[in-house]
Amino acid sequence: MPLDLGAKGSCHIGGNVSTNAGGIRLLRYGSLHGSVLGVEAVLADGTVIDCLSSLRKDNTGYDLKQLFIGSEGTLGMVTKVSILCPRRPKSVNVAFLGCSSFDDVLATFKDAKGMLEEVLSAYEFLDHECMKINVKYLNMTNPLSDYPFYVLVETSGSNAAHDEEKLNTFLETVMETGHVVDGTVATDISKIKNIWSLRESIAEALMHDGTVYKYDVTLPQDQFYEIVEDMRDRVGDAATRVVGYGHVGDGNLHLNITSPTHSPTLLASIEPFVYEWVAKHSGSISAEHGLGFKKKNYIQYSKSNSAIKLMQDMKKLMDPKGILNPYKTVPSR
Amino acid sequence: MPLDLGAKGSCHIGGNVSTNAGGIRLLRYGSLHGSVLGVEAVLADGTVIDCLSSLRKDNTGYDLKQLFIGSEGTLGMVTKVSILCPRRPKSVNVAFLGCSSFDDVLATFKDAKGMLEEVLSAYEFLDHECMKINVKYLNMTNPLSDYPFYVLVETSGSNAAHDEEKLNTFLETVMETGHVVDGTVATDISKIKNIWSLRESIAEALMHDGTVYKYDVTLPQDQFYEIVEDMRDRVGDAATRVVGYGHVGDGNLHLNITSPTHSPTLLASIEPFVYEWVAKHSGSISAEHGLGFKKKNYIQYSKSNSAIKLMQDMKKLMDPKGILNPYKTVPSR
Incomplete structure (x- = not known):
């Protein structure tokens, strides 16, 4: 798949x-x-x-x-x-790396693209706060020491020896340049699963904080983590936590903010600030989660009026009575 | 690109x-x-x-x-x-192979997918008639002896040694099994260009026959070449030549028929036979060339009435006066 x-x-x-x-x-x-x-x-x-x-x-x-x-x-x-399903890869490797800064995360991604190229199948990151709640709420183990950022690099290919050689050359390079400070590599399925679960459990772990305000944005790489830092400065002690994690490879950031209970004041501090921030940097206010009910009226932060009008025309043409998943995705005229 | x-x-x-x-x-x-x-x-x-x-x-x-x-x-x-542009590959190899049957072309493709996988970047074929006109009209040289079918396999990757090793293993296998009888490999740019030109010059060479009736269809792999043979049987001496070449990897066949001058009798023998043949095998009557003016009224061979109606509705919504590339692609109601 x-x-x-x-x-x-x-x-x-x-x-x-x-x-x-x-x-x-x-x-x-x-x-x-x-x-x-x-x-x-x-x-x-x-x-x-x-x-x-x-x-x-x-x-x-x-x-x-x-x-x-x-x-x-x-x-x-x-x-x-x-x-269309690709062939199941014969060889999968996962490396989990520690970085000192987000610039290092980006420099490492550049090297991954250049050196792993056709076998690179995932490049994910999580910040220090994400790792903290994995450990705190889900009793997970951090396989590395504490670092500001963690990166998960996956290769999938048809030749184990070739893939490992490419991965080792990449790892030697990023350790030598200092972009990566520490790391571990997994080739067996159970260790691979453990590493992936550090990335995939974050949404669940965050719920233990209470209320989660979720944002799923696409941003240019240079501004990718800046929004997390700006949000932290903005909300200050009103939030329990502001975290960033997601798909560096696709420019897709999951920005999540938590508080013990739902707080209209906190929400008013987040929105529309977050949408304005994304629009200012020509990003997308919904990378992959869609607009649904909650975000349909913010569509203008990512789409032009003429585009929204054409969407409304199409909706009217194909569903004149508005009975298909009503009140969602496209704002009413 | x-x-x-x-x-x-x-x-x-x-x-x-x-x-x-x-x-x-x-x-x-x-x-x-x-x-x-x-x-x-x-x-x-x-x-x-x-x-x-x-x-x-x-x-x-x-x-x-x-x-x-x-x-x-x-x-x-x-x-x-x-x-979205992929990185320019650091290493490109092209192999040009001779096969005794179309079944061998397909068996070789299966091996190419399995053994070259992530570095496979093209898998093209031409039949004997295509090679003949390349030589006859364009003074090109066949780098192999005469075979019923020729295959062009290209790899693009980031590591020359790995790519060559994968390609060599693949070539050893297909020669051993006998699916490939003869072959040549190119790694330098001028030889790669020469091999590609054998594939890319066919359309030009065919024009020297006079009139060319061009069909661009997608078919399931099993029936991929059968339509060429059926067409040869059908048109007999009325045509100068019936040839098949194209993108085996995507199921996209270019079926071309030539005659010295335009012949309405020959055309009536080809159409709608060719569209009926494709529809019977759940193929597409236009893989990549589009419908334009000539083929818009044959759309029902590949699309259902409800789909055609929705296309007409969309055309009417977006171009009510029919001024954009008029009379093309979608049949009028």
């Missing part, structure tokens, strides 16, 4: 397609707009649209299946899907 | 995006629906739709840029594009 994500235990493929889920391997296998080959969908009037092809190339008319990928069920209900 | 195609000397990026061009490396880098990150387009009423993001993840409302990819300019004029 070209898609993998933290929610893999509970999500459905139809939902993945409807929300254009991104996840941890988009870096390698691309977005569902490229890997979904066919869709069958049911329109608002009950018409079944059969675009359930499994062909890799088909340029006969408009590519209608794209309408249903990421439109959150508001243009049609996805009932069948055909997806 | 993630896209490469025979027309690279004359085509434009805006046209590539508008036609969803596929080309020779789709196998590796996927379709433009995945690699185009942003589009600016002008609608029929002059509105500029700015979806010119360069973000890899952005789920804020409908992914409007998809409307302009492959709709052949009938929904809007593409004026700016942002494309």
Whole structure:
């Protein structure tokens, strides 16, 4: 499956397609707009649209299946899907690294792209606060000492010896330049799972703080972590914690803020500040989670008025009575 | 650039995006629906739709840029594009192989996928007739002896030693099993160019026969070459030549038939036979060339009535006066 994500235990493929889920391997296998080959969908009037092809190339008319990928069920209900699956990799390696600064995280990513290239399948990061709550609430073990940032690098390939050689050359380089201070490598499945769980358990661990304000943004790499620091300065003691983690490889940051109970004052301090910050840096206010009900009225921070109008026209054309996943994704006129 | 195609000397990026061009490396880098990150387009009423993001993840409302990819300019004029480009490979190898049967071409492809995997960047084939006209009309040299089929395998990767080792293991295997009878490998740029030109010159060489009837279809691998043989049987001496070549890796066959001058009798023998044949095998009557003016009324061979109706509705919504690339792609009601 070209898609993998933290929610893999509970999500459905139809939902993945409807929300254009991104996840941890988009870096390698691309977005569902490229890997979904066919869709069958049911329109608002009950018409079944059969675009359930499994062909890799088909340029006969408009590519209608794209309408249903990421439109959150508001243009049609996805009932069948055909997806291009890469071969299962014969060799998987995971390295977990400690970095002293976010600049080091970025420099290490640059080296990973250059030296691991076609076998690089994930490049994730978590900050010190994320590791702290993993240890505190979930009794997890930090395999390294304490560092401001942690990076998870995964390779997937067809030749174990080649992949390991590429990974070792990469690790020697980043240790020599000092961008990485410490690290551990896993090749057996149980150790790989343990390392991945440090990254994937963060959402669960955060809930132990009480209320979680979740933001899922795309930002240019240079500003990727700056928003976390600015948010920390802004909310100060009003929040229990401000953390950043996510998919460095795709520019997709999960910015989460916690407090013991829901606080309207804290929320007012976060929003619309967070959206304005992202818009100022030409980012996306929803990288992969979609707009749904909560964020549909903030769409103008990432999309132009003419684009929003065209979306409204399409919604009206395909669902004139507004019965498909109503009140979501696209703001009413 | 993630896209490469025979027309690279004359085509434009805006046209590539508008036609969803596929080309020779789709196998590796996927379709433009995945690699185009942003589009600016002008609608029929002059509105500029700015979806010119360069973000890899952005789920804020409908992914409007998809409307302009492959709709052949009938929904809007593409004026700016942002494309995700892979790193330039540090190492490129090309092997040119001779096979005794099309089954051998397919068996060799299976081995290529399994053994070259992440470094495989193209898998193309040409039949004996294609090679014959390359030699006859363009004075090209066949680097091998005469075989019924020729295969071009390309690897692109970041480590020359690893890539060559993978390629050699693959070549040893396919020679041992007998799927490949003969072959040559190129690593220097001029020899690589010569081999690629054997594949890319076919369209030009065919024109020397006189009139060329071009079909660009996607078919399941098992039936991939059968249509060429069936067409040869069908048209007999009415045609100068029936040839097959193209992108085995994507299931995309270029089926071309030539005659000294335009012959309505020959054309009537080819069409709609070719479309019926493709539809019967659940293929696409236009893999990558689009429908344009000539093929728009054959769309029903690859798309259902409900899908065609939705396309017509979208065209009417976005271009009510029908002024954008008129009379093309979608049949009138």
